Amino acid sequence: MSPDGLWSIGELAEQAGVTVKTVRFYSDSGLLPEAARSSGGHRRYGADALDRLRTIRALRTLDLPVPDVERVLSAGGDGAGGDGSDGGGGGLAYEALEEVVADRLRGIGTQLSALRWQEAALRLLHDCPPEERAERLRLVGAVTVPPSTDALARFWRRWLPPRLPAAVRAAVVEQAVPQLPDDPAPHQVLAFARLHAFVTGPCPGGVVRDDCQPAAHRVDEGYRPEVLYLGLAEAFALADPVLRSGRPPGAGEELDAFVGAYAAARGVRDTGEFRWGLSRVLAGDPRIDRYWELVTVLTGEPNPGVAHEWLSDALNTTLQ
Known part of the structure; x- marks a missing residue:
């Protein structure tokens, strides 16, 4: 110096x-x-x-x-x-240092997530049969990296009844939109890409989107959707351990809660006649089974769609 x-x-x-x-x-x-x-x-x-x-x-x-x-x-x-x-x-300034380091860690986490999804997407394209590569490239190319579930949330907000209370709507959307894996396998990337295409494409069967609604979403059918969805949440929670155990569809408290949710939403009693009518209504409802099939592939966990299908089958089984 x-x-x-x-x-x-x-x-x-x-x-x-x-x-x-x-x-x-x-x-x-x-x-x-x-x-x-x-x-x-x-x-x-x-x-x-x-x-x-x-x-x-x-x-x-x-x-x-x-x-x-x-x-x-x-x-x-x-x-x-x-x-x-x-x-x-x-x-x-150690407080400021802690904040900027935390911000940097979040940024790196986002970058790593994007790289993992890109790697899985590239493996998906590399390892598939040549005749499937163009379709898979189109599907994967329509998804942002890192992927976002915003399109799925929009789908559910549009599909749910318009007068559903905000708190109930938010709870349903949170349950229906899956958490994405941090380190996906190629088949999970493909499942999410197909899920994204499903929710951003036309309504299944080419019908008008308003006609994709199940009967319980239509005011003129006499349902109170907020009562239905609160009851269904309880029924799905009861069905979760049953689904994980692999028990075949049948009678039980989870089925009673399921039927009870529909009965309460209509303001009627759970009777044998009501169960027969409910079975017919559910059989005629528009289906979004494909959504839940893809969610199952993506997460490997039971979900509301799987629970609803199991409970519907349980209802039909008890009516035979």
Whole structure:
């Protein structure tokens, strides 16, 4: 260091093991303030500049953007850390550092998720028979990376009854929209791509979307959908362990809760006559079985659609 206690830009760069260009860049970015200028207009840096430069380099090595580095250093003020001392941190503010590191971790997580989906999608295309490659490419190419379930949520908001209370609607959508795997296998990527195509395509069978609604969604049928969906949630919860056990469809409290949900929604009693009528109504309802089949492939877990199908079969079994 010079007799005046200041570094030249070359001296500082040499001590830090970086190039003069790097020091100049950080100075011009406002990350590394100059202490003074020489009589010839050359930059001069104070004794704390070396620690600050090393801190900047450490943060940049972690790929933190320059604005985030500036945020950490600026919040650190004159070098005091979050505990009142700099600890050799070059003016680190530890609370700000924790926040930007957390943000960076979230960003890396998103990038890793995207890479895993891309890898699985590429394997899907690489390993499939040549005659299927064009169709799979079209399906996979329609999905963003990393994938989003927004289209699935929109499908359910559009498909559910319009007057359903917001809290009930949100609960149904949350249950119906699957969680995507962090590290998908190729078959799961294909299942999600087909699921995305299903919810963004025309209504099954080419009918008008309004005609895709089951009877319980139509006001003129006398149903109270909010009562139905609250009751169905209970029935599905009861059916979950039964489905996992592999028990064939039949009588039980889960079936009683299922039929009871439809009866309560109509404001009638659960009778044998009602069960016969309900069986006929369910058999005639529009189906979205394909949605639930793909969700099963995607998650490998029981879901409301599987539960509804099992309970419908249980109803028919008990009526035979």
